Amino acid sequence: MIPIVAPFPIGRPRRNRLDAGTRRLVAENRLSVDDLIWPVFIMEGTGTISPVASMPGVERVTIDRLAAHVAPAVKLGIPAVALFPMTPPEAKDAEGSEASNPDNLICRAARLLTREFPDLLLVGDVALDPYTDHGHDGVLRPGPGGVYVDNDASLPVLVRQAVVQAEAGIGIMAPSDMMDGRIGAIRRGLDAEGLIHTRIMSYAAKYASAFYGPFRDAVGSGGALRGDKKTYQMDPANSDEAMREIAADLAEGADMIMVKPGMPYLDIIRRAKDQFAAPTFAYQVSGEYSMLMAAIERGWLDHDRGMMESLMAFKRAGADGVLTYFAPRAAALLRG
Ligand SMILES: NCc1[nH]cc(CCC(=O)O)c1CC(=O)O
Numbered sequence: 001m002i003p004i005v006a007p008f009p010i011g012r013p014r015r016n017r018l019d020a021g022t023r024r025l026v027a028e029n030r031l032s033v034d035d036l037i038w039p040v041f042i043m044e045g046t047g048t049i050s051p052v053a054s055m056p057g058v059e060r061v062t063i064d065r066l067a068a069h070v071a072p073a074v075k076l077g078i079p080a081v082a083l084f085p086m087t088p089p090e091a092k093d094a095e096g097s098e099a100s101n102p103d104n105l106i107c108r109a110a111r112l113l114t115r116e117f118p119d120l121l122l123v124g125d126v127a128l129d130p131y132t133d134h135g136h137d138g139v140l141r142p143g144p145g146g147v148y149v150d151n152d153a154s155l156p157v158l159v160r161q162a163v164v165q166a167e168a169g170i171g172i173m174a175p176s177d178m179m180d181g182r183i184g185a186i187r188r189g190l191d192a193e194g195l196i197h198t199r200i201m202s203y204a205a206k207y208a209s210a211f212y213g214p215f216r217d218a219v220g221s222g223g224a225l226r227g228d229k230k231t232y233q234m235d236p237a238n239s240d241e242a243m244r245e246i247a248a249d250l251a252e253g254a255d256m257i258m259v260k261p262g263m264p265y266l267d268i269i270r271r272a273k274d275q276f277a278a279p280t281f282a283y284q285v286s287g288e289y290s291m292l293m294a295a296i297e298r299g300w301l302d303h304d305r306g307m308m309e310s311l312m313a314f315k316r317a318g319a320d321g322v323l324t325y326f327a328p329r330a331a332a333l334l335r336g
């Protein structure tokens, strides 16, 4: 499509920017509260709200404080929260067994939130890193390079994790582990238990990124992590490979796909939306949030303008929704 533009001085693009009303009329994209998913960190214990040092304004809460923590977001109309647990070290092991404990933090939180807020959608991460003592998303076995995150041995553990989460009330399963074939395995595992309505939002194109650093502090998996995740998360150099990953996950039954991180990967979001026309989500990850907040705290960026511009970028790139730690503040602004 070649846009037709009258040459200056007949054509004056600035006319369409003249006043707020005209700008509203010609705006191509709109961010709405319906687009927001809020990631929430939960921890063991009682009566505690503990700030995440590397993420100003973000807190972990104990389950008895969770309903009060989430209530304002529900009131603002945020459709979904994504739950992330900080597992105590004594509950971690090499196989990530706590992930499939039906009474783990996530499952208890899901049962509580389902009761308190029946219309709130719950997104549950599927990956073993919050539960393994080595901090990897799957289980380790002898293999290439000595010890290897074993794909096929990890799948049954991930399936069990997904099933216990779904039974506890998680409506949207979000596998973030990047094992091959996990979407198909999880879909079959859920269906075998009659959990045919559980949706799968696949972290289909997930990169081995430096921008997850603050998240690993928040859930306490960073200190534990041995090595890096480059044998399963994607190389930031690659774009065609992301299309193959997304194609595979959709073919295996993903209902929605995600690109992660967000801002440094807007090109991937655009390609994915154009190529697959599937519900597409972006994760504005911890490091992106912390980067913006660090500049905001120094007075170098305006909080609300910086936040809203960063979120609008995802809509412009083609995302249908965004996981963002800014969700409650953005929703409050959008509601005026
Ligand atoms: N697999 C777990 C997981 N799920 C979401 C994030 C990162 C989210 C963020 O940085 O905000 C990670 C960390 C990782 O893969 O190491």
Ligand SMILES: [Mg+2]
Pocket: 178, 179, 180, 181, 204, 245, 248, 249
């Ligand atoms: Mg894959």
